[in-house]
Amino acid sequence: MFAGVVAFVVAGVLVAKDSLGPDQVVLVVDGATGATPNTIPLDAASVERESPKAIRIGDLRLDNLVRSVGLEDNGELEVPDETEVGWWEHGSAPGLPGSTVLAGHVSWNRTIGPFNQLGNLEPGAEIDVENHDGSTRVYQVIERAVYDKDELPRDRIWRTTGDETLVLITCGGDYNPNLRRYRQNIVIYAVPIDHVTEADEADPNGTLPSSGA
Numbered sequence: 564m565f566a567g568v569v570a571f572v573v574a575g576v577l578v579a580k581d582s583l584g585p586d587q588v589v590l591v592v593d594g595a596t597g598a599t600p601n602t603i604p605l606d607a608a609s610v611e612r613e614s615p616k617a618i619r620i621g622d623l624r625l626d627n628l629v630r631s632v633g634l635e636d637n638g639e640l641e642v643p644d645e646t647e648v649g650w651w652e653h654g655s656a657p658g659l660p661g662s663t664v665l666a667g668h669v670s671w672n673r674t675i676g677p678f679n680q681l682g683n684l685e686p687g688a689e690i691d692v693e694n695h696d697g698s699t700r701v702y703q704v705i706e707r708a709v710y711d712k713d714e715l716p717r718d719r720i721w722r723t724t725g726d727e728t729l730v731l732i733t734c735g736g737d738y739n740p741n742l743r744r745y746r747q748n749i750v751i752y753a754v755p756i757d758h759v760t761e762a763d764e765a766d767p768n769g770t771l772p773s774s775g776a
Contacts, residue, residue, distance in 0.1 A: 605660055607723040612656035618648055618665060619691040623684060627677040629665060629692075645671040648678070654723060657692050657700040661723035666732040669745065678733035682707070682749045690729060690753050702729045702753035709735060709747045720750070729753040 614631040632641045632649035643649040648667040655661030668676030690702045710716070720730050735749035 605724060607655035607659035607661045608653075610659065612659060613695060614650040614652065615657055615663070615665075615692045616695045617693040619693070620684065620688065621691075622688045623680045625677060625680075627667070632666070643667070645674040645676045654721065655727070657694060657729070658727070659723075660725055660727055662720055662728045662730045663692075664720060664730045664732065669734045676733070678731065678749075681731060681733045681751060682709075682735045684731075684751055689756070690731075692729065701756045703756055704751055704753045706752040708750045708752070710750060711747055715748060715750070727755055 615629045617626065617628050619626045627646070627648045629648045629650050630643055631652040632643060633652050634641060641649070645668055648665050650656075651664035651666065654664045656663055667678035667681075669679050669681075670676045684704055684707060686704050686706060688704045690704065692700045692702065694700065715732075720732075729752070731751040731753070733749050734745035735747055
C-alpha cells in the first residue's frame with residue numbers, strides 16, 4: 564500500500580534502473596546544478612545559503628524538520644526518510660531569488676510520509692518555513708500542479724534567479740501497482756506573503772488538476 568517516493572528531474576533526465584528497489588530513484592543532473600552565477604545578489608548560487616530548519620503547514624497538520632539533500636557519489640538522489648523533508652541544496656533558500664525546493668515522501672517503509680497530504684493543499688494556504696537563525700518566512704500557496712515525472716518544468720523549478728518561490732514536491736497522480744510507484748509528481752508553488760498580488764488572491768490557479776493522492 565505504501566510505496567510513494569519523490570522523484571526529481573533537474574536536467575530533464577530521470578533514470579530508474581530495474582535493479583533498484585521500489586523506493587529508490589536515480590537522479591542524473593548532467594551538470595545542471597552548477598548554475599553559472601550572474602550578478603550578486605540576483606543569483607542565489609552566488610551567495611552562501613543553508614537549509615531551512617523546519618516547515619509547518621497548519622492546514623495539513625504538518626510540522627517537520629528539514630535537512631539538506633544532494634547526490635550520492637553513484638548519482639542516486641539522497642532522499643530523506645519518512646521523518647524529514649529534504650531541501651535541494653543546489654537550489655535557492657528562503658529570502659533569496661529563485662526557487663527553494665523542498666521534497667518529501669508520500670510514504671516510506673510502510674509509514675506515511677511528511678508530504679502524504681500535499682495533494683490536498685489548496686491555493687491560499689500558508690506555509691511557515693523556519694530558519695536556523697530563529698526567523699520564520701511565511702509563504703502563501705498560489706498553485707498546485709501535477710506533472711509526469713519526466714516533465715517537471717526545469718526552468719520554473721530548478722532555478723536560482725528570478726522571483727522568490729517556495730516549491731514543494733512529492734509523488735502523486737496515478738499509481739502503478741506493478742512498479743509500486745506513482746507516475747506523476749505533485750508540485751506546490753508558494754510565494755512570500757508580501758509578494759502575493761490581488762490577482763493571486765482572486766484566482767490563484769483556476770481549475771486545479773486532480774492529484775490522485
